[in-house]
Structures are given as C-alpha cells and as structure tokens.
Amino acid sequence: MADEPALPTLGGARPSYRERVADALRAALVAGELRPGQVHSAPTLAARFGVSATPVREALLDLVKEGLLEPVPNKGFRVTEVTGRQLDEYTQIRALIEIPTTVGLAASADPAALEALRPVALEIVTAAAAGDLIGYIEADRRFHLGLLALAGNQYLVEVVGDLRKRSRLYGLNALVEHGLLDSSAEEHLELLDALLLRDAQLVQSIMTRHLVHVRGIWAE
Incomplete structure (x- = not known):
C-alpha cells in the first residue's frame, strides 16, 4: 500500500462529508499528492479525515465515475493515468x-x-x-x-x-x-x-x- 498523503481533517454536518471528502481528494489528485498507480484504501483515508469509512468510500466511488480512480479488488482504489x-x-x-x-x-x-x-x-x-x-x-x-x-x-x-x-x-x-x-x-x-x-x-x-x-x- 502506498503512503497516504496528509489530508485536512473535516468537520461540519454528516451530509456534507461525502462532498467535502471528494473535493479534498480531487485537490490532492490535482496537486499530485495522489499519484498515478498508487492504491489507497477507504479506511486509511477515513482515519486521516477523521470521519467514518462510509462517506470516504462513497466519495471514492464518485471519483471512479469521473474516471479519476479505478477500483482494485480487495485493496482499494488506484489513481488512473492521464495521457x-x-x-x-x-x-x-x-x-x-x-x-x-x-x-x-x-x-x-x-x-x-x-x-x-x-x-x-x-x-x-x-x-x-x-x-x-x-x-x-x-x-x-x-x-x-x-x-x-x-x-x-x-x-x-x-x-x-x-x-x-x-x-x-x-x-x-x-x-x-x-x-x-x-x-x-x-x-x-x-x-x-x-x-x-x-x-x-x-x-x-x-x-x-x-x-x-x-x-x-x-x-x-
């Protein structure tokens, strides 16, 4: 498992967690803190955000739909390459x-x-x-x-x-x-x-x- 980047701790109402986690992950992708080929797990990222794994997993699935990540069975999510x-x-x-x-x-x-x-x-x-x-x-x-x-x-x-x-x-x-x-x-x-x-x-x-x-x- 690749080292996870330091990401900001989230607060606020639970309904906003998913969107805020997704935005923070997109920012980390853009900044190159999450690199192509790296695999990241929802539980590990959740620990860094200070929230439960559920909204993090939902946010990761949103990024899969956008083509930014791809699921890796039994491991997590891999950052996709942009050609x-x-x-x-x-x-x-x-x-x-x-x-x-x-x-x-x-x-x-x-x-x-x-x-x-x-x-x-x-x-x-x-x-x-x-x-x-x-x-x-x-x-x-x-x-x-x-x-x-x-x-x-x-x-x-x-x-x-x-x-x-x-x-x-x-x-x-x-x-x-x-x-x-x-x-x-x-x-x-x-x-x-x-x-x-x-x-x-x-x-x-x-x-x-x-x-x-x-x-x-x-x-x-």
Missing part, C-alpha cells in the same frame, strides 16, 4: 467553450460582478506565491467557474467543471519550485482588467495564452 493525448483533447474542448464564452463577457458582464471575482483572483496569486497548491487549485476553480457562470449557462459551467476534474495538473510542484506558477496566477488579474476594459481582442489573447500555459503545466 498526453487526453490532456490535449481536454484543452481543445476547454478552448472551444471557454475562449468564446469569456470573450462574450467583455460585452455583457456586469462590471460589479467582474469586480466581485477580484478577491478570488488575488487568492490565486497569494496561493501561488506561498506555494499553496491546494489553495491555488481551489481558488482557480472558483474563479473560472464563477466567471463562466456570468454567461448564464449552468450546463456550460458543469461541462467545464467536469473537464477540470479530469485534467489533473501533475506539474504544479515543479513549477512552484522554479517560481513559474506566479505568471499563470497573474493572468487571472490581467483577464479581469481586460474584461473591465471591454477589450474583447485582449480578452481572447489572454485566455488563449492562459490555456496554452495550463497545457504547458500539464506537460511538465
């Missing part, structure tokens, strides 16, 4: 959805709603500077899905959210060590400023660069 081709395909789909949607927001988004995302963009920058991968990933998710939500299409948000879950950023640790994550973080503030300027061409340029940057992170 370069899959990452290219995820990036292509995200570009087809996110770039034109975000460009459209340059004309339609309420400036107050855009400004409301600035604290989240600053969280991303702060987390990158501190090397806080889990904080970076969570703030990045809230920023991008919150931005897309301004287009008023919840199904679009769900599709992109699913793609983000499936595309795990295995190179984040290396980028932190080399101080390269900061530039990707700063792009979120650049994007907000361009949207507030109503500069559709600049928005398209930043979003295209950002997605290329993200695919470069995966390549690491």
Whole structure:
C-alpha cells in the first residue's frame, strides 16, 4: 500500500462529508499528492479525515465515475493515468467553450460582478506565491467557474467543471519550485482588467495564452 498523503481533517454536518471528502481528494489528485498507480484504501483515508469509512468510500466511488480512480479488488482504489493525448483533447474542448464564452463577457458582464471575482483572483496569486497548491487549485476553480457562470449557462459551467476534474495538473510542484506558477496566477488579474476594459481582442489573447500555459503545466 502506498503512503497516504496528509489530508485536512473535516468537520461540519454528516451530509456534507461525502462532498467535502471528494473535493479534498480531487485537490490532492490535482496537486499530485495522489499519484498515478498508487492504491489507497477507504479506511486509511477515513482515519486521516477523521470521519467514518462510509462517506470516504462513497466519495471514492464518485471519483471512479469521473474516471479519476479505478477500483482494485480487495485493496482499494488506484489513481488512473492521464495521457498526453487526453490532456490535449481536454484543452481543445476547454478552448472551444471557454475562449468564446469569456470573450462574450467583455460585452455583457456586469462590471460589479467582474469586480466581485477580484478577491478570488488575488487568492490565486497569494496561493501561488506561498506555494499553496491546494489553495491555488481551489481558488482557480472558483474563479473560472464563477466567471463562466456570468454567461448564464449552468450546463456550460458543469461541462467545464467536469473537464477540470479530469485534467489533473501533475506539474504544479515543479513549477512552484522554479517560481513559474506566479505568471499563470497573474493572468487571472490581467483577464479581469481586460474584461473591465471591454477589450474583447485582449480578452481572447489572454485566455488563449492562459490555456496554452495550463497545457504547458500539464506537460511538465
């Protein structure tokens, strides 16, 4: 059995355990704390979360449905591999959805709603500077899905959210060590400023660069 990563202890009402465990596991996957090929058991992870094994097992099964894990009989759950081709395909789909949607927001988004995302963009920058991968990933998710939500299409948000879950950023640790994550973080503030300027061409340029940057992170 591979060593289990240190994961946060959970609190709150029991009905939220499953979702909160699943979110924490996704974050650990994205940050590379749970690596491809590793096998993890529900009881061991439950001990680290400080909850019973049942909600942890349910959360692990949710991640199986998302293609992030696969069951290993009598052992637990193995982290699945994401191939370069899959990452290219995820990036292509995200570009087809996110770039034109975000460009459209340059004309339609309420400036107050855009400004409301600035604290989240600053969280991303702060987390990158501190090397806080889990904080970076969570703030990045809230920023991008919150931005897309301004287009008023919840199904679009769900599709992109699913793609983000499936595309795990295995190179984040290396980028932190080399101080390269900061530039990707700063792009979120650049994007907000361009949207507030109503500069559709600049928005398209930043979003295209950002997605290329993200695919470069995966390549690491």
